[in-house]
Amino acid sequence: MLVTASKYPTFDLSEIVTDNDLSYRAFQPLQPVKRGNFVPDFNLNNEYALWQRFSNGTETHGPVSVRQLLNKPLVISFYSKHWLNYGLQQLNLLNALQQEIKAHGGNLLILTAEKDEELTKIAWENNLSLNFYYDRNNVIAEQLRVYSDNDPVWNKFSGIDTNVPLLATYIINTSKQVVYDHIDTDFTGTFSGKDILSVVYESALLQNNKKSA
Template sequence: MQTTNNNKYPFFDLLEVVAEPDLKFRKLKSLHPVKAGNLVPEFKLNNDYSRWQQFYNGAETHGPISQRNLLNKPLVISFYSRHWGQQGLAQLKQLNNLQHEVKASGGNLLIISDERTEDLEKWAWEQSLTLNFYHDADKEIAQQFRVYSEDYPVWDRFSGIDENAPLLATYIIIEPSKQVIYSHIDWDFLGTFSAEDIISTVYESALISNSRRSA
């Protein structure tokens, strides 16, 4: 019941105020990405042809990729998403410059992308990329490495990005243990990974692996 008074605005009895239903509250969790020394036992690549995309000097190729050969050597894995804009493209360029040295040092290189787009094909051609991509549309691998979570959207930490995407992270993983021996995430955009560190880690790991096989 409304009570009259001399005030300009009406006054309502407290009993007439109906409380709003409690809103559902979802507590956001911080990302804790996999780091060097951790194991990623669930890591597995799908043989589905549509998930793979290869470029050689900018042109898309369609030859088969042998997972056995890919995983039989230290594998450099780098997560990429177009939503990171120029920062993501800069990382791809650095990886492209690095891929020959990775192979010469006894390793392999694979880019994990969260989607397959025509923009990537166009940019690969313009930059003459020679890289292998694996499209992780459901972000299963990104979640295994804990660089993506629906509970921790990246826009909560980084400005300028309006889609939840995997972090720009780079790892080196070895079989059969699926142990991570190198990890890098540029949390503050102060610079990408160290090419020298990646090459030396791949070389040393490949050397140890080859020694064990020949023993």
């Protein structure tokens, strides 16, 4: 007696994966931290390779003191070359403010997840005097909720195909509280330099008053 082979594939029921076994991650849209929020995990690393500093477009070298940076109100701003002219505009605006930020009692730091020769070229061509910190794997950007693998930036903006942090600028006081926030969502770069200087001054004054009390 001949046995006719089935033309349909057979399955072992034990090989079937039920929906409950599949990994599931609920969509969580970016919700950047705002003024008044605390960021207790915010910190910087003294590791020399994570820092790149420029003075009038020329790279400078020397020891880094994270403690001195964090002992004053700190203006931080996220930069990525993938924002093209919008990111460059933000760098130039901050570069124009950096001396006044120091004079008002604060510090300024640019965070980027990209460490390459292009940054050196940009600094030279734009005569930048800025300090850059390599935010490896976007750790700080995730802490401040301006970056997420779960809600890539191209969900919000067309014309960008790389997931990078939002164009965000913050001021963090010595208690690790956010006292200023600005996120450029319309590519105007119109954060107020006057507001930044005012918040830096007020935060530095409050800190000095606490020390003398």
